[in-house]
Each structure stands twice: as C-alpha cells, then as structure tokens.
Amino acid sequence: MSAGYITRISGPVIYAQGMDDAGLYDVVKVGKAGLIGEIIKLKGDVATIQIYEDNTLMRVGEPVECMHRPLSVALGPGLIGSIYDGIQRPLPVLKNVSGAFLAPGLAGEPLDTSKKWHFVPLLKAGDPIAPGTAFGIIQETASIQHRLVFDASVPASTADWIAPEGDYTCTATLVKSREGKEYTAVSWWPVRAARKFTEKQITHEPLVTGLRVIDVLFPIAKGGSAAIPGGFGTGKTMTQHAIAKWCDADIIVYIGCGERGNEMTEVLTEFPSLIDPRTGRSLMERTILIANTSNMPVAAREVSIYTGITIAEYYRDMGYQVAVMADSTSRWAEALRELSGRLEEMPAEEGFPAYLPTRLAEFYERGGMVKTLEGKKGSVTIIGAVSPPGGDFSEPVTQHTKRFIRCFWALDRDLANARHYPAISWNDSYSEYTEDLIQYWDSIDPAWDALRTKTMDILKKERKLSEIVRLVGPDALPDEQRLILLTADMIKNGFLQQSSFDTVDMYCAPPKQTFLLTCILTFHELAENAIKNGAPLLKISALPIKEKIIRLKSTLENNKVQEGQAVIQEIQQAFTQLGVGAQGGLSI
Amino acid sequence: MRGLEYHGILRADGPIVIAAHRENVGFSELARVRDRTGELRLGRIVDISEQAIAVQLFSENTGISIDESWIEYLEKPLTFRVGDGIVGRIFNGLGDPIDGYPPITSSDLRDINGRPINPSARVYPRDFIQTGISAIDGMNTLIRGQKLPIFSGNGLPHNRLAAQIVRQARVLSGESQFAIVFAGMGIKYDVARFFIDSFEKSGVLSRVVMFLSLADSPSIERLVTPRTALTAAEYLAYEKNMHVLVVMTDMTNYCEALREVSAARNEVPSRKGYPGYLYSDLASLYERAGKIENCEGSITQLPILSMPNDDISHPIPDLTGYITEGQIVLERDLSQRGIYPPIAGLPSLSRLMKDGIGEGMTREDHRDLAAQLFSAYAYVRSVRDLAAIIGEEELSDRDKIYLNFGDRFEREFLAQGEFExxxxEQTLDLGWKMLSILPEAELVRIPPKLIEKYLPRTGNGDPAKE
Structure with a gap:
C-alpha cells in the first residue's frame, strides 16, 4: 500500500503526492473519511484523482491510500432486482445506514452475503477449467438461471474440488483449482474494460419493443444500438420506460445517469407490479437499476455508464439477451466535460474534451450479438437517450453518437406538443437494421416489408402535400391527394400514436402491428379505387368504419387478432355499400 | 484556525481572493475577510493547494487590499440555524434575519448544501394539488413534491400567477400543516413587496419563511440564497412534517451570478459563457424537491425564471426543463391579447400529471380529456397558420370549427380572473364544454363510453353546436 497525501483540492478533483507505485485508473481511498476515488492522471509521483463523493471539509495533507486495483464491479447472483448508485453501492443498504439522505464515506456490500443460493455443479473434480467453462447453475429468479462461468481472467487449470449441490452464500468457495485457487459465485471485473467473448456476430433477430413506430418503421436488432435524441419534454424517458417494460429482452439494465430521482422511484414503484407478458413474472425480476441522479456526485455519474454495461455483459456471457437503457448519455458527456475542465484540459467543441467521440465509440461498441467464451449466443442491445441543448441535433454529443449507432429515433417537439406519443418523428428517424430483419418479419406476416414501404411512402407524400396545403389550403388539392392526407391521418392516429396508459394499447404484439396496418392500407386502397370510380372523398371520410379502424389499436387485444380479420370484410362491405367498385382487397 | 486572523492576502481578482496556505483549512469551508475599514465579508473556499487557498466572497470586493486584509477560517461550511422560530421571519441570502427581530435561538446548524436524497428512499409523488387555475389543474396538473417552474419573460404576469397559486393551492384529501418558503434572488424591492402584500392579504404571511437577496445585494449572495431557503424547507418538511411550497424567483439572476463567478475563476465556458456544470448545479437545487419515506411532509418547488429574450432554448430554461418535472410556459402573444393567465397551451407540461390524476384522484375522464384538448389545440395552431395565408374565408368547414374552438378555448378555458x-370539476366540465364545439367524430383520443357520459348534449341528442 502506498501512502500518499493530498496536495490540492479543486472540487471533485484532487491532487495527491507520494503515489509513485499507483497505476492509472486504480481505486484510491481519499482522506480521513475514506472517500472512493479513481486515479485519472499520473505525473511523477503526483496523481490526479476524481472523487465519487462529496468532499466538503477535506483538507490538504490528509492521507490517500491506493488500492492497487481498477474500479471493479461485483458480479454474481443477487444483482437482479437491485438498485445501485454509479459505483455499485446498494442504495437500499445505504438507506438503512444513513437514512433518506446520502452521506459521503458510506460503504455497503453490492451483493447480499448472507443470502443462500441453491447451487448445482456442472463440473466434477478432475475436469479442466478455462475461461468460458461453466461450473454451476444458480436459479436467481423464477425466470433467470444464473450460469456461473469462468471469466477471461481465470488461468486454465484443472478443478481439484467442487462443492456438491446445496445452498451456499455468495462468499462460499465453490471450486478449487489444482493450484489451490478458490472460486466463489462472485467474480470482479474492471468496469472500464469490455468483457471478453469469442466473436461478434451479425444478428437477424429483432428486439421486439411492442411500440409500433419502432417495430415496424424503425426496428432494432438484438445486439444493436440506438439513440433517442430529443429536447426536454419530448418523452425520452417515457420511451425508454416503455421499451424497458415491454421489449423481449431477458434482462434490462436501466442506467439513470444524471437524471431525475423521481424517475428512478417511478421504475422502483411501477415495475414490481407489472407482469412480463412472456414469463408471467414481475418485471422487476428481470431489471437491474443503476441510479446516479443529477444531484449525486458528478464523477460517479461518469462511471455509472460503465458499471451498467459491465453488468449487462456479465449476463450476456451466460447466453442472455440483455437490453441497456442509458438515460441520458448527454449527462454522462457533461460529466466528462466537467471533469475535463477541472483537469484544465484543452477543450474541443463546446467545451467537451477532444476524446468524447472515442469514449462514445468505446461505449457503443460494447453492445452487440456475440458468441460467448462458453459458445452460447448472447447480446447486449444499447439504447441511449441523448439530451441535446435546445433540442438542436447539430450539437457534438448527438452528432458523434450518430456515428456509432445504427438506429436513430428522433423525438419531435411538435408531436410531443400535440401529445402524440411516442413522439418519434417519421421524417428524421432511421434504422439500418431493416434489411437484416426482413426474414423474421416474413414469419409473422410476409407482407411486412411491403406494408412498411407503403406506409413510409404515404407519410412522405403527405409531408410534401402538407407543404402545399400550408400555402393554398386543402381545397385546392384533387381528391386522390386529399385521400393521402386522410390516410396519413389514420396512420398517425390509429397506428403510430400509442397510449402507454391504455391496457390494451400499451404493448402491441407483432401480428397485431401488421394487422392494424393492413386494415388502414386496405381502406386506403379501396378508397383510391372508389375515388377513381367517381366517389367523392367527403363520403369516404364520413364512413363510420374509418373511426372503427382508428380505434382498433385499443379495442383489439393482442391475442384476438384472428377474430379481428372480420374487420377487413367490414371495410370491403362499407365500400360496396358506397356503390362504387369495391372489388378486391389489398393488392400488396 | 478559528478565532485567529491571518494578515495579508496574495491576490484579489473579482469575487475570488487568494491567500497563502494555512494548516487545517478544509475544502468548501467558510472564511471571513476583514478589510482596512473593519468590514467583514464571508466567503467559501473553492480551491486549496499546498501553496494557496482560493476564497470566493459572497459580497462586494471594493476596498480589499493585499496588505491590509485579514482572513479568518471558520472551520465549518456555510450553515443555517433552524428552529421553530423561522416560520414568519425574513432573512437575507446568508440566513441572517433582516426583519429587525432578534436572531433565531437554536443550536441546530445545518449545512446549506444539504445532501442528495437516496433515490430508493424517495416516495413517488401522486397527490394532486388543486390550484384553482384551469390551465394548470386541467392541462398541467401540479403534484405535491413536484418541481414545476414557471418559464416567463420580462413584463409577463409570472408574479401574479405565482401569488395566485400560493393563495389557492390546496389538496383535495383533507388539510394539513403547510408552510411557504420564498427565495428572492436579485429581485427588485417592489417585487418582494408585492409578494409580502399578497401573502398578507391571503392571510398566510405567518406561514411564510422569506429569504431576500434583493437586486442591490451583492450578486454572489444569490448563489447561497436558494440553498439557505431549501435548507429551511427541508427542515420544515422532513422534520416538522409540513407540506412546503418553495417559490424561487428569479432563477435567471441565480444563473447570471454563477456565470460571473465561473468567469472570475477562469473556467472553460460552455454555451453562452455559462459554466459546464450549470446543469449539475441547478440539479443540486431542483432535486431537493420531493417526498421521502416515513415522513408526512413534502417539498413542492415553484421556481420562476425569466427567459432571456423569450427564448426557451436559452441555456437557463433549457437546462431547467431537463431537470424539472415539466414547465409552465407563459406566452407573450396571449398576454398581449389580454388573456390572464397567459399559460401557453402546448409547450407547457407536467410530467407527474399522469400518475396524479384519474379515478379516485381527480376524475376518470381527466387524462383522455386533457389529451384531446392538447391534440385539438395543436391542430388549431396549424389552422391559424393556414388562415394567416389563405384567409379565414377559404378554410374548410372543419377547420373553421377548429378556429372557433381555439378562440373559445383561450377565452373561456385558459383565461380566468386573478381571484377566480x-x-x-368545474375545470373538467368546462373542458367538455369546449370539446362539444367540435364534431363528435373528431374526439378520437377519448373512449366512446366517456364521451357518452360527459359530453354535454342539447335536447335532441346532438352535441351542442354553437
């Protein structure tokens, strides 16, 4: 242990002398209070340290102790359902120690060391061990089987002894190697290093979110990366919450990075009572929360992103599909900026450090579908919220993020103002995964690609037409073009807009998604025909079936899509009764 | 050391004073500087090294000299003395009484910086506060424990609105102990007077704790004022179990002071010269609102900020909007048309509304009604844009109806008297009355059974057409 002492204090950044044997990014305990910090720069025997806690009253000359290991997280059974701060201190435990307010210098075991888990060994004495060898299974929750796998730091050897099936705490030795090394259910991994895998893979499987505008228009693949940029009040957090609730990942890691405390409380109070439609269990049984809210120390905010993604990678390595919600990456970038400013580094754009794009790239590259060391398939999907100042997407964080993601869900102020949620703009958003996912959707509905192309086409035409309407009014347009406006309206109200309060509408299964579009586009096609045969648009827009289609999203339940097929016939009948050419159905 | 003054400083640069290093001086502690005339100034230590100590003064720096200055280190952070006696009193930004009455007698000193609330100890706010203002109750509901700022502009009636909210706010489920904490930062004397008078008229003055750092006080004092005020609020809410409404005005002055100090410290600026930590700094104030477990009390914040040049994308309103749980935006155009309160329909938002309204809290139809009003009013905006180009006469019948809806919505629903x-129930019924102007088929955001139940109808069963 090297014993240094503080020579300068400048906010959360301190300088310490006598740190000659310390390493970069080693964890240090600073001052008499023993606050946790991390070495971010070394020069001679002077170390620059960022502190993760409030350091009011700290003095020059107080001791600094180097722990000679990088900042690491504890990985093992018991993570699921937990809520941690940015450096993996369990918030409920801290609450028991210091009450409702967080005091500096608190410590708490990240994993409950008294709880016993039922361990089933997968090895026997004499079996070889190496990175990627699974040595046991613990049933962590009803739906999550926790596979204990040796990580990349474990040297190849042979198991000398392995614990028999039974109940153990997470500090109990489960495996002894020939060299006498002991392994428990808990391992540690440095947060800033990506966990190892065998190879990255291309994915053809979507992360089904249950949000129609995402799944149909801008889908994301498992292992993909997406950004949700939007000004304040456009619904970033609401969209993230909705995805965290309903997407078909096995595990959700939700990182509240520099955001509101009440939002974390909302997740904590709401998720336990919600039921996962796939497993029938509480949503909290697949969720891990990292909460470093905006008023908690800024250095811990910087690291919270890494804490979250390391935990996600850990479950990926067991073969799970993990989704990470990072809300918000802009606050993380601002933490970088703040610390960089304290270090008196040369600023690049808007005061952000020049290494911002590198850090963003490193973060998003930790996502992906991989073949794990054990040979299983696991993925980490990253969905990062971006909070551009003034809602202006040309700012550095949004621009650099765009380079490293393949799905861009731009939130639109006008849609949010009209309370059209999710306020994902169909004009500015894009997804580069569409091609990769056609195969999956073909199995749901072979018309998927045609439906989405047609929908996008109508929305695009509507955008052009509404520019004209803005100048001359809708009356100047011929009926065929006004039909485009009408259909676009139906798409917006009856398909894109989705209520997160309506119990039927909040989650929309893929078959229902394509069915709703089929109804709207059938209506459109028949109306087009009818107009060609001389029916006035006024009559068409007055058809009661129109309103019925719009309301279908909240009247038709996910498991009753088959029964809904009758609606198609109703649409055809409605047009037959109009008396002008209602032959045929949807031609696509 | 406490009680010991060190002679001389090394440098004076704006509000920052640099002195030689001394033993036993802690980061963020208080220091007191005495100048040649004997005047005392408080400051906070913002940087210490083995050679020097940087002190940021809370007051004017005129007259500080290198040789004839004495500095004392108080070995404690800036504190506020709390006790039962604070309610009904007036303090300056640093927490010293300025109402002519004796100082608070209590040995209970609190660090004004407070501590962050453990997110797992928070209670999600759900209690609806009725302000009696339709635009707020109906469209942007205020919830107990929420932080809901008023985004205003110079010359707009934000003070009258804040006073009306203070006067009328009440919770439907029973009465309980409440207090109002008022923090005035860089406001003019008449504004402070307006609030005092209005508190007096509504009979709540004895429940108010005031912290005034008026426009003629040193700008740096504004940096401490909201913190002192929130310390008082936390004491009342979490220890005395009161429901505290904190009015903070004007946050723009606070941010200006922050920029001033940041510039004096030669920090790298971010947007418009504001420091890169403006977000974190504002969060350390706003996040002190809320409710915590095992405690009856709550802190509801109503910060007021004037948007420079009415620009909502200016860093101050922008960063505030990212932290607070919504915003009430005042609109100059409405105000000029004589509509009070001029609460802009679309950019205003209450994030906590969704969980505090509906059956059992307000009324079952509240959420859908509000969504439909927002969506209809948003359409009105686009119709108005169109009408400005092609003229009202050329509009389709549907659009004309919307135009009529928009006008009446603003004149009847948004607008109301300052003492109304x-x-x-009145607000929601009024909302339905407004919707009855539109054809029923337009109400796609509302389930048919609610339309059936609440939409006012004339004798023949058709929605009332006017």
Missing part, C-alpha cells in the same frame, strides 16, 4: 378559484 375553479374546482377541478
């Missing part, structure tokens, strides 16, 4: 107190 509408119950939530």
């Amino acid at each position: 107190n509408r119950s939530i």
Whole structure:
C-alpha cells in the first residue's frame, strides 16, 4: 500500500503526492473519511484523482491510500432486482445506514452475503477449467438461471474440488483449482474494460419493443444500438420506460445517469407490479437499476455508464439477451466535460474534451450479438437517450453518437406538443437494421416489408402535400391527394400514436402491428379505387368504419387478432355499400 | 484556525481572493475577510493547494487590499440555524434575519448544501394539488413534491400567477400543516413587496419563511440564497412534517451570478459563457424537491425564471426543463391579447400529471380529456397558420370549427380572473364544454363510453353546436 497525501483540492478533483507505485485508473481511498476515488492522471509521483463523493471539509495533507486495483464491479447472483448508485453501492443498504439522505464515506456490500443460493455443479473434480467453462447453475429468479462461468481472467487449470449441490452464500468457495485457487459465485471485473467473448456476430433477430413506430418503421436488432435524441419534454424517458417494460429482452439494465430521482422511484414503484407478458413474472425480476441522479456526485455519474454495461455483459456471457437503457448519455458527456475542465484540459467543441467521440465509440461498441467464451449466443442491445441543448441535433454529443449507432429515433417537439406519443418523428428517424430483419418479419406476416414501404411512402407524400396545403389550403388539392392526407391521418392516429396508459394499447404484439396496418392500407386502397370510380372523398371520410379502424389499436387485444380479420370484410362491405367498385382487397 | 486572523492576502481578482496556505483549512469551508475599514465579508473556499487557498466572497470586493486584509477560517461550511422560530421571519441570502427581530435561538446548524436524497428512499409523488387555475389543474396538473417552474419573460404576469397559486393551492384529501418558503434572488424591492402584500392579504404571511437577496445585494449572495431557503424547507418538511411550497424567483439572476463567478475563476465556458456544470448545479437545487419515506411532509418547488429574450432554448430554461418535472410556459402573444393567465397551451407540461390524476384522484375522464384538448389545440395552431395565408374565408368547414374552438378555448378555458378559484370539476366540465364545439367524430383520443357520459348534449341528442 502506498501512502500518499493530498496536495490540492479543486472540487471533485484532487491532487495527491507520494503515489509513485499507483497505476492509472486504480481505486484510491481519499482522506480521513475514506472517500472512493479513481486515479485519472499520473505525473511523477503526483496523481490526479476524481472523487465519487462529496468532499466538503477535506483538507490538504490528509492521507490517500491506493488500492492497487481498477474500479471493479461485483458480479454474481443477487444483482437482479437491485438498485445501485454509479459505483455499485446498494442504495437500499445505504438507506438503512444513513437514512433518506446520502452521506459521503458510506460503504455497503453490492451483493447480499448472507443470502443462500441453491447451487448445482456442472463440473466434477478432475475436469479442466478455462475461461468460458461453466461450473454451476444458480436459479436467481423464477425466470433467470444464473450460469456461473469462468471469466477471461481465470488461468486454465484443472478443478481439484467442487462443492456438491446445496445452498451456499455468495462468499462460499465453490471450486478449487489444482493450484489451490478458490472460486466463489462472485467474480470482479474492471468496469472500464469490455468483457471478453469469442466473436461478434451479425444478428437477424429483432428486439421486439411492442411500440409500433419502432417495430415496424424503425426496428432494432438484438445486439444493436440506438439513440433517442430529443429536447426536454419530448418523452425520452417515457420511451425508454416503455421499451424497458415491454421489449423481449431477458434482462434490462436501466442506467439513470444524471437524471431525475423521481424517475428512478417511478421504475422502483411501477415495475414490481407489472407482469412480463412472456414469463408471467414481475418485471422487476428481470431489471437491474443503476441510479446516479443529477444531484449525486458528478464523477460517479461518469462511471455509472460503465458499471451498467459491465453488468449487462456479465449476463450476456451466460447466453442472455440483455437490453441497456442509458438515460441520458448527454449527462454522462457533461460529466466528462466537467471533469475535463477541472483537469484544465484543452477543450474541443463546446467545451467537451477532444476524446468524447472515442469514449462514445468505446461505449457503443460494447453492445452487440456475440458468441460467448462458453459458445452460447448472447447480446447486449444499447439504447441511449441523448439530451441535446435546445433540442438542436447539430450539437457534438448527438452528432458523434450518430456515428456509432445504427438506429436513430428522433423525438419531435411538435408531436410531443400535440401529445402524440411516442413522439418519434417519421421524417428524421432511421434504422439500418431493416434489411437484416426482413426474414423474421416474413414469419409473422410476409407482407411486412411491403406494408412498411407503403406506409413510409404515404407519410412522405403527405409531408410534401402538407407543404402545399400550408400555402393554398386543402381545397385546392384533387381528391386522390386529399385521400393521402386522410390516410396519413389514420396512420398517425390509429397506428403510430400509442397510449402507454391504455391496457390494451400499451404493448402491441407483432401480428397485431401488421394487422392494424393492413386494415388502414386496405381502406386506403379501396378508397383510391372508389375515388377513381367517381366517389367523392367527403363520403369516404364520413364512413363510420374509418373511426372503427382508428380505434382498433385499443379495442383489439393482442391475442384476438384472428377474430379481428372480420374487420377487413367490414371495410370491403362499407365500400360496396358506397356503390362504387369495391372489388378486391389489398393488392400488396 | 478559528478565532485567529491571518494578515495579508496574495491576490484579489473579482469575487475570488487568494491567500497563502494555512494548516487545517478544509475544502468548501467558510472564511471571513476583514478589510482596512473593519468590514467583514464571508466567503467559501473553492480551491486549496499546498501553496494557496482560493476564497470566493459572497459580497462586494471594493476596498480589499493585499496588505491590509485579514482572513479568518471558520472551520465549518456555510450553515443555517433552524428552529421553530423561522416560520414568519425574513432573512437575507446568508440566513441572517433582516426583519429587525432578534436572531433565531437554536443550536441546530445545518449545512446549506444539504445532501442528495437516496433515490430508493424517495416516495413517488401522486397527490394532486388543486390550484384553482384551469390551465394548470386541467392541462398541467401540479403534484405535491413536484418541481414545476414557471418559464416567463420580462413584463409577463409570472408574479401574479405565482401569488395566485400560493393563495389557492390546496389538496383535495383533507388539510394539513403547510408552510411557504420564498427565495428572492436579485429581485427588485417592489417585487418582494408585492409578494409580502399578497401573502398578507391571503392571510398566510405567518406561514411564510422569506429569504431576500434583493437586486442591490451583492450578486454572489444569490448563489447561497436558494440553498439557505431549501435548507429551511427541508427542515420544515422532513422534520416538522409540513407540506412546503418553495417559490424561487428569479432563477435567471441565480444563473447570471454563477456565470460571473465561473468567469472570475477562469473556467472553460460552455454555451453562452455559462459554466459546464450549470446543469449539475441547478440539479443540486431542483432535486431537493420531493417526498421521502416515513415522513408526512413534502417539498413542492415553484421556481420562476425569466427567459432571456423569450427564448426557451436559452441555456437557463433549457437546462431547467431537463431537470424539472415539466414547465409552465407563459406566452407573450396571449398576454398581449389580454388573456390572464397567459399559460401557453402546448409547450407547457407536467410530467407527474399522469400518475396524479384519474379515478379516485381527480376524475376518470381527466387524462383522455386533457389529451384531446392538447391534440385539438395543436391542430388549431396549424389552422391559424393556414388562415394567416389563405384567409379565414377559404378554410374548410372543419377547420373553421377548429378556429372557433381555439378562440373559445383561450377565452373561456385558459383565461380566468386573478381571484377566480375553479374546482377541478368545474375545470373538467368546462373542458367538455369546449370539446362539444367540435364534431363528435373528431374526439378520437377519448373512449366512446366517456364521451357518452360527459359530453354535454342539447335536447335532441346532438352535441351542442354553437
């Protein structure tokens, strides 16, 4: 242990002398209070340290102790359902120690060391061990089987002894190697290093979110990366919450990075009572929360992103599909900026450090579908919220993020103002995964690609037409073009807009998604025909079936899509009764 | 050391004073500087090294000299003395009484910086506060424990609105102990006077704790004022179990002071010269609102900020909007048309509304009604844009109806008297009355059974057409 002492204090950044044997990014305990910090720069025997806690009253000359290991997280059974701060201190435990307010210098075991888990060994004495060898299974929750796998730091050897099936705490030795090394259910991994895998893979499987505008228009693949940029009040957090609730990942890691405390409380109070439609269990049984809210120390905010993604990678390595919600990456970038400013580094754009794009790239590259060391398939999907100042997407964080993601869900102020949620703009958003996912959707509905192309086409035409309407009014347009406006309206109200309060509408299964579009586009096609045969648009827009289609999203339940097929016939009948050419159905 | 003054400083640069290093001086502690005339100034230590100590003064720096200055280190952070006696009193930004009455007698000193609330100890706010103002209750509901700022501009009636909210706010489920904490930062004397008078008229003055750092006080004192005020609020809410409404005005002055100090410290600026930590700094204030477990009390914040040049994308309103749980935006155009309160329909938002309204809290139809009003009013905006180009006459019949809806919505629903107190039922019924202007088929955001139940109808069963 090297014993240094503080020579300068400048906010959360301190300088310490006598740190000659310390390493970069080693964890240090600073001052008499023993606050946790991390070495971010070394020069001679002077170390620059960022502190993760409030350091009011700290003095020059107080001791600094180097722990000679990088900042690491504890990985093992018991993570699921937990809520941690940015450096993996369990918030409920801290609450028991210091009450409702967080005091500096608190410590708490990240994993409950008294709880016993039922361990089933997968090895026997004499079996070889190496990175990627699974040595046991613990049933962590009803739906999550926790596979204990040796990580990349474990040297190849042979198991000398392995614990028999039974109940153990997470500090109990489960495996002894020939060299006498002991392994428990808990391992540690440095947060800033990506966990190892065998190879990255291309994915053809979507992360089904249950949000129609995402799944149909801008889908994301498992292992993909997406950004949700939007000004304040456009619904970033609401969209993230909705995805965290309903997407078909096995595990959700939700990182509240520099955001509101009440939002974390909302997740904590709401998720336990919600039921996962796939497993029938509480949503909290697949969720891990990292909460470093905006008023908690800024250095811990910087690291919270890494804490979250390391935990996600850990479950990926067991073969799970993990989704990470990072809300918000802009606050993380601002933490970088703040610390960089304290270090008196040369600023690049808007005061952000020049290494911002590198850090963003490193973060998003930790996502992906991989073949794990054990040979299983696991993925980490990253969905990062971006909070551009003034809602202006040309700012550095949004621009650099765009380079490293393949799905861009731009939130639109006008849609949010009209309370059209999710306020994902169909004009500015894009997804580069569409091609990769056609195969999956073909199995749901072979018309998927045609439906989405047609929908996008109508929305695009509507955008052009509404520019004209803005100048001359809708009356100047011929009926065929006004039909485009009408259909676009139906798409917006009856398909894109989705209520997160309506119990039927909040989650929309893929078959229902394509069915709703089929109804709207059938209506459109028949109306087009009818107009060609001389029916006035006024009559068409007055058809009661129109309103019925719009309301279908909240009247038709996910498991009753088959029964809904009758609606198609109703649409055809409605047009037959109009008396002008209602032959045929949807031609696509 | 406490009680010991060190002679001389090394440098004076704006509000920052640099002195030689001394033993036993802690980061963020208080220091007191005495100048040649004997005047005392408080400051906070913002940087210490083995050679020097940087002190940021809370007051004017005129007259500080290198040789004839004495500095004392108080070995404690800036504190506020709390006790039962604070309610009904007036303090300056540093927490010293300025109402001519004796100082607070209590040995209970609190660090004004407070501590962050453990997110797992928070209670999600759900209690609806009825303000009696339709635009707020109906469309942007205020919830107990929420932080809901008023985004205003110079010359707009934000003070009158804040006073009306203070006067009328009440919770439907029973009465309980409440207090109002008022923090005035860089405001003019007449504004402070307006609030005092209005508190007096509504009979709540004895429940108010005031912290005034008026426009003629040193700008740096504004940096401490909201913190002192929130310390008082936390004491009342979490220890005395009171429901505290904190009015903070004007946050723009606070941010200006922050920029001033940041510039004096030669920090790298981010947007418009504001420091890169403006977000974190504002969060350390706003996040002190809320409710915590095992405690009856709550802190509801109503910060007021004037948007420079009415620009909502200016860093101050922008960063505030990212932290607070919504915003009430005042609109100059409405105000000029004589509509009070000029609460802009679309950019205003209450994030906590969704969980505090509906059956059992306000009324079952509240959420859908509000969504439909927002969506209809948004359409009105686009119709108005169109009408400005092609003329009202050329509009389609549907659009004309919307135009009529928009006008009446603004004149009847948004607008109300400064002393008019509408119950939530009145507000919601008024909302339905407005919707009855539109054809029923337009109400796609509302389930048919609610339309059936609440939409006012004339004798023949058709929605009332006017």
